[in-house]
Amino acid sequence: MRRLANGAGFLCAMSLPGALVTFGLVAFALALVLGLGFRVNDQGLLRGPLTLGNFAQILADPLYAKVMLRSLWISGLVTLATVVTAYPVAWYLAFRAGRHRGLLLFLVTLPFWTSYLLRVFAWKIVLAYNGVLNSAMIELGLWDKPSMMFLNNPAAVVLTLAHAYAPFAILPIYVALQTIPRSLLEAGADLGATKAQLFRRVVLPISMPGVLGGALVVFVPTLGDYVTPAMVGGPASTMIGTLIQAQFGKANDWPFGAALATATMLVILIAVALVRQADRRWGSRT
């Protein structure tokens, strides 16, 4: 294949904006986080002596393992709920929607582009003690005094995050399902496969990259979330994002916050590697 564009000047000029942003911001800022995690907190940014103390503290104090496990647990549940509820919608979009496809696709992706803060805030007014849910139920005579059980617990965090990130998983699954040729399904049916068999042996393996991609874009941001735990979670739902945020605010220990962030990225990398491994073993081979 012949190469387009051989002029060095053109390539440099075209590469410049992307190179500045990706090397200057993405790579450099991440390197700073990594570097700061190995410093002593003495208020001079990146001037303190080197130390492994921050990471030792993360490993030594059981609080951090506990909060990390809770974050994994919460974002794992959110990811599972989001993907499982999104799959039928994506399936309908790919195979059944017909002339309504464009409109439906727009409707399920629209919340993606509306304020995340407002979506979380909406749940606060729904679940609050004197909020929408309690007052509506009393109005309907279903119970006679407001209940405190809806707000300030991990279940409220899972529900709110699953709602806030619901549209994220539909698009990748839909794109993967779209690549399935109809003829493949017809061939399977002609050869005597039941619907369940077709789904288990043909549709699910082919759509697996979309499912894993969707799971990833839900899992990563929910793992580091600090807004939802603060709004609807209460003290029993502190997540790792909350702890990182606190180090750069009230606690004012930036190096320790950077070390926590590094540990979180490590956990995400391990999760991604495990998922890829699982996909290679049981998933699609397209």
Next chain:
Amino acid sequence: MKQGRLLPIYIGAYLVFLYLPVALIPLFSFNDSIQAAFPMKGLTLEWYRTLLQTPAIGQALRNSLGIAIAAASIATLCATTITYLEVFPRPVLSRLIGVLARLPILIPGVIVGIALLILVNLAGLGPSRIAIVLGHVLVCLPAAVTVLRARFAAIPRSIAEAAADLGASDFTVFRRAVLPLAWSAIGSAFTLSFLTSFDEFIVAYFLAGTEPTLPLYIWSQLRFPKSLPVVMALGALILLVSALLAGLAELLRRRSRV
């Protein structure tokens, strides 16, 4: 066939779950009570009036608009050049740049926020509107790259090759042969980046100095129960604008298909 009827019901229920909680915000923004609870007390436009009379909201809106326009412009420019190089000339470096440009989607917002906070402090800039712009460029970049990559990949390579064979310079191939076919997608990427930045809270929280954006203003007001109705009126307007802009981006994206 049973499935044929159950599935549309499920889709309907899913859409209700998706929209009902958010729809409560505009609903209660007209409620004549500080509590967001049933029964509703009566219709009022009082909260919208207060909204217009609060100068801090106007200032936050101007900050948000300025930041969103700057961040969306930079993100769209970067995404256009990055994906053009990826699809057409394909130099080795562009593959690395492309990977880094998509990386922020694998980083939780809180870490993007603190990473840039460290960077702007080191650079002597400190938390400021420029710092938020930089943060939002990173947040917008993966989606803009995805939209534009799809568009450039759909343009036949032969068009660019024909232009080059006929003696067009590298820049002319880009500017006259490929770019005219991608304008709608570029508009779509810009609009979506604008929306992302306009609504972004998690990263901006770390990078804001004394001049808050609208989401940061909302966050600061959530502590005061008295200001909840005004926050809901503001939220209702933001939701309306977001929906209109998302519709515009969708129209642009569809036009680029033709």
